[in-house]
Amino acid sequence: MLPEGELERKLKLGRPLRVKLGIDPTAPDIHLGFAFVLDRLAEFQRAGHTIVLIVGDYTARIGDPSGRSDERPVLPDEVLDANAKEFAEQAFRVLDREQTEIRFNGEWLGKLSYAEVVRLARTITVARILERDDFAKRFAAHEPISISELLYPLMQAYDSVAIEADIEIGGTDQLYNLLAGRDVMQDYGLDPQLVMTYPLLVGLDGEEKMSKSRGNYIGINEPPEEMFGKTMSIPDEALPQWWELLVGGDKHPDDPMQWKLELARRIVARWHFTRVVREHQAPDEVPEAALPEGDPIHLPALLVEHAAAGSNSEARRLIAQGGVKVNAEPVTELDLPRERLEGALVQAGKRRFIRFRGA
DSSP states (O other): OBSTTHHHHHHTTSSOOEEEEEEOTTSSOOBHHHHHHHHHHHHHHHTTOEEEEEEOTTGGGTOOOTTOSSOOOOOOHHHHHHHHHHHHHHHTTTSOGGGEEEEETHHHHTTOOHHHHHHHHTTSOHHHHTTSHHHHHHHHTTOOOOHHHHHHHHHHHHHHHHHTOSEEEEEGGGHHHHHHHHHHHHHTTSOOOEEEEEOOOBOTTSSSBOOTTTTOOOBTTSOHHHHHHHHHTSOGGGHHHHHHHHTOSOOOOSSHHHHHHHHHHHHHIIIIIHHHHTSOOOOSSOOEEEOOSSSSEEHHHHHHHHSOOSSHHHHHHHHHTTOEEETTEEOOOSEEOHHHHTTOEEEETTTEEEEEEOO
């Protein structure tokens, strides 16, 4: 956290703080490394503060040069827009939708006049820009650096001006950009933001940071078998960091293979079982069964046979309590028309799902 003591000062302001995080829409998936940062935002949210997700639909037309040895390719506008919307939607698997402010930075960057861009460019010197490690290396190696790349940290900083951020969060590779935000905010007469950085999760290769552009990532919407298999593929050297960032302080098995198996199970449980248990949504794969003969069909008997109800009385009790749904609609009838159950998704309790087809 920079500067020291700033968080304590901000908390004493006696109002909800505006906590900013930038989103890169160059690919639609949120990966596990980014989800770790979203979890930190959720902690702020639970404490009553306002989360502001900045979808970089405009800055993505330049591409973040952080950690890059060359200039990023720029995607077509329609691809960036579609990715941005999907990415923001995925974030609500971690954040409370009602307490999250989603902003697209084209809202203000797209309206800056040339004179305003020049005024923004005056807030930082070329020498300061070249302090960045990635720029310094490329400059020393006589590799090209476009003017648009030099403008990127200023554009990200202007996002903080536009939303009047109190705190900006990012990975350790974003430290330069986040500190630039402090300088620019001060130049525009605003109280500078607190900068908070978090560790970067290494990717599947165990070397480079997890990144969509490098393709070494696990997306939180990937199927459970993909998630499990990819986790099992990480090198043993990556296990301690993955466990620390994605699981926490729990004791882990000593054997690397058992450790990796437990890590894979927990990752899959977090992103798939919580969908069923916490969000009460059907899992991606639902078992199917044939309906018995007859019309109407006695629902308690159906639940005993296929949905793990222990007895007819238990099934009746579950129905009476509103715990049985047909196509997401609670049912109270004990006997249902056959046509209502043909092809229907039946949920019994929080975790039991089955789809019925005609005999």
